Every structure is written in structure tokens, then in C-alpha cells.
Amino acid sequence: MTSLAARRDDPETLFAVPAIVADRRADGSIVLKSTMPLRECARCVGDWLEHWATQTPDRIFLGERASVDAPWTTVTYRQAVGQVRAAAAWILAQGLSAERPLVILADNGIDHALLTLAAQHVGVPSAAISPAYSLMSKDFDKLKSMITLLQPGAIYVSGTKPFAAALSAIQPLHSARIISGNAADADAILFRTIAATPETPAVERAFAAVTPDTIAKFLFTSGSTGTPKAVINTQRMLTSSQQAKAQTWAFLEAARDLVILDWLPWSHTFGANHNFNLVLRNGGTLYVDGGKPAPGLFATSLANLRSVMPTIYFNVPRGFDMLIAALRGDDELRRRFFGEVKFAFYAGAALPQNLWDGLEELSIKTSGRALPMVSAWGSTETSPLATDCHFQAKRSGNIGVPIPGTELKLVPSGDKLEVRVRGPNVTPGYWKAPELTAQTFDSDGFYLIGDAVTFADPARPELGLFFDGRVAEDFKLNSGTWVSVGTLRVAGISALAPLAQDIVVTGHGGDEVRFLVFPNIAACRAHAGLPESADVKDVIGHDKVRAVIAQGLAKLKAQSGNSSGHATRALLLAEPASVDGGEITDKGYINQRAVLTRRAGAVATLDDEASAEWIGCAG
Structure with missing residues (x-):
């Protein structure tokens, strides 16, 4: 076997x-x-969908479920192409275009996928915006800048209630129709209504007019500094x-x-x-x-x-x-x-x-x-x-x-x-x-x-x-030695495993490298033998946790051949990475520059010889 x-x-x-x-x-x-x-x-993404709807119409294309106890809700390729063409008819009737694209604020889901494909099917760009900007943000500034740039013709949410604050914040900035995936929402047009729109000849004409140069979607960069950029994605790029x-x-x-x-x-x-x-x-x-x-x-x-x-x-x-x-x-x-x-x-x-x-x-x-x-x-x-x-x-x-x-x-x-x-x-x-x-x-x-x-x-x-x-993240120590931030970050996470969830490398213009550490609180709590109710500051300040971090720094130093390959100090951060501050994406990726800018105080603590907060390299 x-x-x-x-x-x-x-x-x-x-x-x-x-x-x-x-x-x-x-x-x-x-x-x-x-x-x-x-x-x-x-030629375009829509050609793939049309092909499989003909070749394997009854194969499951998409599946989702509301909870781990619920059965999977599925859509076959035949069902998908029917709903895509129907929704495309509605999109064309609303006059959506590159200047008035479809914006999606919701998480992944079948409705999200079908609406995206429907827009792309008839040459209308879609723009999926990370739900973190709507559901986790406190000021909605980045979401506002995205909506102002795009001027959408329609906005999809999985339900108007969870997105109420975000929708209210952007309401003065657009004239889009609001689409909801929740059948109970009376304050929006329902996706199921759009997916039942009678198909018109205009759909086939618009689909035939799509070329490899047609804009398929806008995807935003993280926008760690300033306004996030909308990256044009053409059909040619995707295919x-x-x-x-x-x-x-x-x-x-x-x-x-x-x-x-x-x-x-x-x-x-x-x-x-x-x-x-x-x-x-x-x-x-x-x-x-x-x-x-x-x-x-x-x-x-x-x-x-x-x-x-x-x-x-x-x-x-x-x-x-x-x-x-x-x-x-x-x-x-x-x-x-x-x-x-x-x-x-x-x-x-x-x-x-x-x-x-x-x-x-x-x-x-x-x-x-x-x-x-x-x-x-x-x-x-x-x-x-x-x-x-x-x-x-x-x-x-x-x-x-x-x-x-x-x-x-x-x-x-x-x-x-x-x-x-x-x-x-x-x-x-x-x-x-x-x-x-x-x-x-x-x-x-x-x-x-x-x-x-x-x-x-x-x-x-x-x-x-x-x-x-x-290239822009790397820096030199006073010795003239370059610090390769990406390489050292990965090595540091390994050396401090499993207590470090991620690491930000600092030491610019100094004699030594230092780490700002986003801790794995669950792993730290377990190692310290503390209960779930223990305060985060008590967890990261526990002697057992600090000892492991110190030993990890020593391990990294032993593996390194010079001062740029290890850190002499580490500071465990109690506050999680901030979405509004551009410190983290919803994939969990840390933006080094944004963290160093936003947490200048933590960097200063690492440089303070008298501080008892940072952890030094053991030995």
C-alpha cells in the first residue's frame, strides 16, 4: 500500500x-x-465555466455549510452557469461597468462566487474587499477610501445586520444597490432574487464581447501606509x-x-x-x-x-x-x-x-x-x-x-x-x-x-x-552588516517555537538585532500552566514563558555566524496585530514596516537598558 x-x-x-x-x-x-x-x-474565466457546464454538468462545483453539524449545500456546474447567466442579466440591467463595478464585502461563499462570476461573465469587474475592513475596523477609513475610488454600482453583503455599521459609514460615498445573501433581510435586494432574473440576449452578446484585455477584477493591496491600491486584474492575467x-x-x-x-x-x-x-x-x-x-x-x-x-x-x-x-x-x-x-x-x-x-x-x-x-x-x-x-x-x-x-x-x-x-x-x-x-x-x-x-x-x-x-525591509547594523529581515524572521519563529506566532525584526541603525514578538497566547498559557482566564499580560510575563524565549534566542545565536543572524533581545507584545493599523491581513501576514511605525514605543522599550520588560538572550 x-x-x-x-x-x-x-x-x-x-x-x-x-x-x-x-x-x-x-x-x-x-x-x-x-x-x-x-x-x-x-479567452476568459467564463469560458471555463461554460465548458464544464457542458462536459460535467452534474459534478459539484461549490459546497458550503453553515456549521460543522449541518450538511453541505452544493451547486453543480449546470446550476452554477444558470445562476451566473441570470445574475449577469441583472448586472447588465443595472448598468454596472468598470466605472461602476460590483463590490463584495462578505466572506467566501457560494453566493459570493456566483456573483463574482456573473459580473466577470459580462465584462464587469468585481472587487472583493476583505471583510476585516468592514467587521473588525473601528474607523472604516480604508473601506471608505476603497469605495470612494471604485464608485460601485452594487455592493454584496452576506447579511445587512453584521455589516450595518460599515454600510452606514460608506452610505454617503456611493449610489450602489445593496445585495444581501440573507433571505430575511428586507432592507436590500436578495441574491436569490437576482439569481432568478430571466436571462436576456444581452448576456450572450456581452459574454461574446469579453476579451483577454477586459478587466476581470480589482484586488486591493494591504495599504499598510496610505490608501490601499486597486490592482487591475485582466482576464489574460487570470487565464x-x-x-x-x-x-x-x-x-x-x-x-x-x-x-x-x-x-x-x-x-x-x-x-x-x-x-x-x-x-x-x-x-x-x-x-x-x-x-x-x-x-x-x-x-x-x-x-x-x-x-x-x-x-x-x-x-x-x-x-x-x-x-x-x-x-x-x-x-x-x-x-x-x-x-x-x-x-x-x-x-x-x-x-x-x-x-x-x-x-x-x-x-x-x-x-x-x-x-x-x-x-x-x-x-x-x-x-x-x-x-x-x-x-x-x-x-x-x-x-x-x-x-x-x-x-x-x-x-x-x-x-x-x-x-x-x-x-x-x-x-x-x-x-x-x-x-x-x-x-x-x-x-x-x-x-x-x-x-x-x-x-x-x-x-x-x-x-x-x-x-x-x-529589499526595502532589510537594514544595516552600525557594523555595516546587512540584516536579512525575511530570512531572520523565519529562523526566529523556528527558534522560539511554539511560543512565537510571528516576529518583527528591528535594530535599524543600532549595534544589535532585536525582536518584537507576537506570542501564541494559547501555547504560552499552556506552557506556563495557567488557566484560560489568565490575563494576557500575566501569561507573557510568566517566568516559564520568558525562560523559553531566552533559551530560543540563545539557540538562534548558536546557529548564527554573525551579529546579523540573531537577536539579543525580544519583547512579547500583549496587543494583537491591528487591522486598522495595517499591521496584519486576514491571512495572518504581518507587515513589518507598519508594526515598527505603529509600535515605536515598543521599539524604544527594547532599546532601554533599564527596562525589565524585554527578555535577553540566555547565557
């Missing part, structure tokens, strides 16, 4: 073999590209990205058993353009996971995982941390997971090596094989795929190689290689921001993404690249 599983999930049968050429130029730059040409792409994925993930073309259980938000490119479109392009099934890797919510994800085992398991590093802990305590779930999942995929942030090792250890122990673990790299502006690690890397952090049709230009920048991207998957720019758009591309048309990379082996580019931090 083990040998069969190994053959089925062998990376050599799952993925195409990387073949990369490197053009080393006289100016020191290196252009990398795949020797595999990008094949013809679909070329998935075509490249199909060519690198070779099993997609042969298999018709693609099932994904996913929580990643559709307001971000990873959840929407990568995962959702992966299912739609390949005729798979997507079950919406109502949980997420957060205290009190991951239990829902686990219950859903016990109900629906996916073909590919997607998550962010925090999710893998929580999954590994759950698998260790559940023999049946562990056997099913490693027996049925083809491979695991992490993205958005590097997976700390301790999590990679933990998942590999559990996999070998359970099934006799190492579960393939792969990753990718890109941004909202690259829809999101720019590189793909379609091979089994030797360790965590390998972001792979350029996908077919996409070129990377590596430009020397100090002691780093700044990476730039060009291809059909790259945005034409930012909505209503021509000056910002012009600043975003170099003279050769490469997108300035702001990241740095390093080769796994400079002589063998096919072995992939490693993310080497944000």
Missing part, C-alpha cells in the same frame, strides 16, 4: 520537470525563463496564470478528481486567483472552509477536513502549525490525511523549517513516505503566480522557477539580487493611478515587485530560488 501511494504521489509523476535558461547580461543582471512555451490560454499552472502541475491535465477544501479569502490573490481559479479551470470541486487558522476557529477547519479530504492541502504557515498539532493528537485524521492528500502547498510566507520537518516526520511515520511539499511566489500584481516550485525541494523556502511565459530579471542591489517580473500574468497597473503605475515598471517593462531572491545553486537555475526578503 505504501509503495502504491508513493508511486501515485511521486513528484516526478505529479509535476513537469523544470527547464530554465539564464541569460547573464553585461550589466550584471540575469534574466531567467522557462524553456517550456506557454500554450494557448482561455495565463492557470494555463502555466496546468503545464507545471502535469497531473491536472489527466486527473478529474481535484477537490479542494479552502478558507483562504477571495479578497486576496492566493485564495481567489490561485485556488478558486485552479478548481474552475480544471473542473474540480471547491468546498468553502468556514474556519481559519485562528484560536477558536481552527476547530471548524478540522471538522470540515474530517468531512472532506482534499486532493491538495493549501494553507499558510500558521495553518500548518495548527494542523501538525492536530494531526499528532488524532490517529484517524492523520491516516486519512497522509493517505489521500497528494501534496501540501504553502505560500504567502516562508514555512519555518521546524514546521516542514514536523510535517515530514509525521508523514513518514504514518505512511512510510514524505508528503511532497511545494510552494510558489508572486503578488497581487502577478495574479499571483510568477514562480512555482513544481519539484520536491530539499528544505523549506524554495519558491521554485519562473512559470512558462514569465521572465524574471535579477538585478544586483547591494549584496542582494532584486527580482523583477514580466509576462502576461502581470498587471497593466493600478486603477485611476497612472503616476503610480508608471513608477512600478522599469524601462524594459519588468514589474518592480520589491523582493530579493537567491539561487539554490547559481550554476543550476532549475534547482530554484529562495526568497531573500524585501
Whole structure:
């Protein structure tokens, strides 16, 4: 049985073999590209839906459930295309367009998906805005700026009551119709009414007029400083990205058993353009996971995982941390997971090596094989795929190689290689921001993404690249030594595991590196032996917790060869990362610069020799 599983999930049968050429130029730059040409792409996302509605009309396309005790509500491809065409008729009748797009404030769900597809079907952009800006924000400033920029013609919420404060805050800024997914709402037009609109000939005409250059959606960047930017996503960007994925993930073309259980938000490119479109392009099934890797919510994800085992398991590093802990305590779930999942995929942030090792250890122990673990790299502006690690890397952090049709230009920048991207998957720019758009591309048309990379082996580019931090985040110590923030952050999380949930690296202009630590309060509380009712400040100030952090700093120092590779002090933060402050996204990613700006007082505490709050390196 083990040998069969190994053959089925062998990376050599799952993925195409990387073949990369490197053009080393006289100016020191290196252009990398795949020797595999990008094949013809679909005209638009709607062509995928129409195809599967004809080829596999009764296959489940989408599923969701209100709670872990409820049955799954599902929609087949046949049902989906009918509701999409009906909703598209309503959208056209309202005069929606790029200048009056559809805005969605709600979490992932079937209605959300069908409305998005309906707008895109007839050439109207959609814009999913993170629910955090509506449900967690206190001032709604970023939501207001987004609505002011977009001037939507319709706004969808899952229910008017939870979104009442946000809707009230933006009400003077638009003239949009409010759509609700809650059948009990009398103060909005109901989605079920829109989905029952009689289809008109105008729908087919508008669908036929969609081109690869038609704007499919606007996706917002995090907006850590100033107003969030609306990234234009064309149909070509979305279809070329998935075509490249199909060519690198070779099993997609042969298999018709693609099932994904996913929580990643559709307001971000990873959840929407990568995962959702992966299912739609390949005729798979997507079950919406109502949980997420957060205290009190991951239990829902686990219950859903016990109900629906996916073909590919997607998550962010925090999710893998929580999954590994759950698998260790559940023999049946562990056997099913490693027996049925083809491979695991992490993205958005590097997976700390301790999590990679933990998942590999559990996999070998359970099934006799190492579960393939792969990753990718890109941004909202690259829809999101720019590189793909379609091979089994030797360790965590390998972001792979350029996908077919996409070129990377590596430009020397100090002691780093700044990476730039060009291809059909790259945005034409930012909505209503021509000056910002012009600043975003170099003279050769490469997108300035702001990241740095390093080769796994400079002589063998096919072995992939490693993310080497944000060029703007790295800094020098007084010694002149550069601190690679991205690399050190990941190493720090591993060294302080499991008590550190995330780390912000500081020490700019000083002699030493220091850490601001967002603690895993549940893990800290358990380690200290404190009850659930214990105050956060008492938890992070407990001697047992402080001792583990001090030992972790010492461990990192022992592994490091110089002062830039470890921190001498750490400060545990009692206040969670702020959405309004731009410190965190709803995927759980921490913005280093925003945290350092907002928490200047905490940085000052780390620099205060007399303070008893910070924790020093043991020994």
C-alpha cells in the first residue's frame, strides 16, 4: 500500500520537470525563463465555466455549510452557469461597468462566487474587499477610501445586520444597490432574487464581447501606509496564470478528481486567483472552509477536513502549525490525511523549517513516505503566480522557477539580487493611478515587485530560488552588516517555537538585532500552566514563558555566524496585530514596516537598558 501511494504521489509523476535558461547580461543582471512555451490560454474565466457546464454538468462545483453539524449545500456546474447567466442579466440591467463595478464585502461563499462570476461573465469587474475592513475596523477609513475610488454600482453583503455599521459609514460615498445573501433581510435586494432574473440576449452578446484585455477584477493591496491600491486584474492575467499552472502541475491535465477544501479569502490573490481559479479551470470541486487558522476557529477547519479530504492541502504557515498539532493528537485524521492528500502547498510566507520537518516526520511515520511539499511566489500584481516550485525541494523556502511565459530579471542591489517580473500574468497597473503605475515598471517593462531572491545553486537555475526578503525591509547594523529581515524572521519563529506566532525584526541603525514578538497566547498559557482566564499580560510575563524565549534566542545565536543572524533581545507584545493599523491581513501576514511605525514605543522599550520588560538572550 505504501509503495502504491508513493508511486501515485511521486513528484516526478505529479509535476513537469523544470527547464530554465539564464541569460547573464553585461550589466550584471540575469534574466531567467522557462524553456517550456506557454500554450494557448482561455479567452476568459467564463469560458471555463461554460465548458464544464457542458462536459460535467452534474459534478459539484461549490459546497458550503453553515456549521460543522449541518450538511453541505452544493451547486453543480449546470446550476452554477444558470445562476451566473441570470445574475449577469441583472448586472447588465443595472448598468454596472468598470466605472461602476460590483463590490463584495462578505466572506467566501457560494453566493459570493456566483456573483463574482456573473459580473466577470459580462465584462464587469468585481472587487472583493476583505471583510476585516468592514467587521473588525473601528474607523472604516480604508473601506471608505476603497469605495470612494471604485464608485460601485452594487455592493454584496452576506447579511445587512453584521455589516450595518460599515454600510452606514460608506452610505454617503456611493449610489450602489445593496445585495444581501440573507433571505430575511428586507432592507436590500436578495441574491436569490437576482439569481432568478430571466436571462436576456444581452448576456450572450456581452459574454461574446469579453476579451483577454477586459478587466476581470480589482484586488486591493494591504495599504499598510496610505490608501490601499486597486490592482487591475485582466482576464489574460487570470487565464495565463492557470494555463502555466496546468503545464507545471502535469497531473491536472489527466486527473478529474481535484477537490479542494479552502478558507483562504477571495479578497486576496492566493485564495481567489490561485485556488478558486485552479478548481474552475480544471473542473474540480471547491468546498468553502468556514474556519481559519485562528484560536477558536481552527476547530471548524478540522471538522470540515474530517468531512472532506482534499486532493491538495493549501494553507499558510500558521495553518500548518495548527494542523501538525492536530494531526499528532488524532490517529484517524492523520491516516486519512497522509493517505489521500497528494501534496501540501504553502505560500504567502516562508514555512519555518521546524514546521516542514514536523510535517515530514509525521508523514513518514504514518505512511512510510514524505508528503511532497511545494510552494510558489508572486503578488497581487502577478495574479499571483510568477514562480512555482513544481519539484520536491530539499528544505523549506524554495519558491521554485519562473512559470512558462514569465521572465524574471535579477538585478544586483547591494549584496542582494532584486527580482523583477514580466509576462502576461502581470498587471497593466493600478486603477485611476497612472503616476503610480508608471513608477512600478522599469524601462524594459519588468514589474518592480520589491523582493530579493537567491539561487539554490547559481550554476543550476532549475534547482530554484529562495526568497531573500524585501529589499526595502532589510537594514544595516552600525557594523555595516546587512540584516536579512525575511530570512531572520523565519529562523526566529523556528527558534522560539511554539511560543512565537510571528516576529518583527528591528535594530535599524543600532549595534544589535532585536525582536518584537507576537506570542501564541494559547501555547504560552499552556506552557506556563495557567488557566484560560489568565490575563494576557500575566501569561507573557510568566517566568516559564520568558525562560523559553531566552533559551530560543540563545539557540538562534548558536546557529548564527554573525551579529546579523540573531537577536539579543525580544519583547512579547500583549496587543494583537491591528487591522486598522495595517499591521496584519486576514491571512495572518504581518507587515513589518507598519508594526515598527505603529509600535515605536515598543521599539524604544527594547532599546532601554533599564527596562525589565524585554527578555535577553540566555547565557
